[in-house]
Amino acid sequence: MSQTTEEMKTEKEVVRLKDNKKTKHEEVNLKGTFASVMLLGGFLIITWLAVFILFLVRNG
């Protein structure tokens, strides 16, 4: 199985973090996690608002 460059990079990063106990938390790359959280948050807001607006419209 061939790994993508991105996966290899991530693995290297994990190894590096395990080796270096002094690595600062700030250095961890959380951009992907951040994007996932924001996408999920956006989905929740849109669906919640859609139902709430439907309720308001029907309230006349």
Added chain:
Amino acid sequence: MHIHKLEKIWLVFGIGMLGVFLLILGISTFSYGLEPPSAHQAVNMENLYDTPPFDELGLNKLNDKEYEAILTAYVFGFNTGDEEFTVPVGSTVHFKATSPDVVHGFEIPGTNANMMVVPGIINHVTYTFDEPGEYLILCNEYCGVGHEIMQTTITVK
């Protein structure tokens, strides 16, 4: 404790979102009375049809274009008194309902008039009928083998 910059953003975002949703729900509940049936308005089922307001089922006119509709939901129908409900266009109707047997539903499809009808508890919902027509009232809570025939109407003209 050190928190990553991006973690801070999504924590604030998540907690803020929860706060806003709960605030809107709180306002709806306490200011507009959009709450689930509660034991605050209980009725004794043993002699339900002798207990006000269920001793006189049907429509009561409160004001000009404001009515109170007293009904019960039973297996398998709605007891609306001597006749089906009829109100003029633009009327606001306060429905008050309970059940003498099992849990039922009260729904006017396509509107926000939707509540559970629970034995021993008086539930209420208010709706203003701005459009003329015959509105279906049905049970949306599976109550037994005759559930699908359980319906009545309210005529607005």
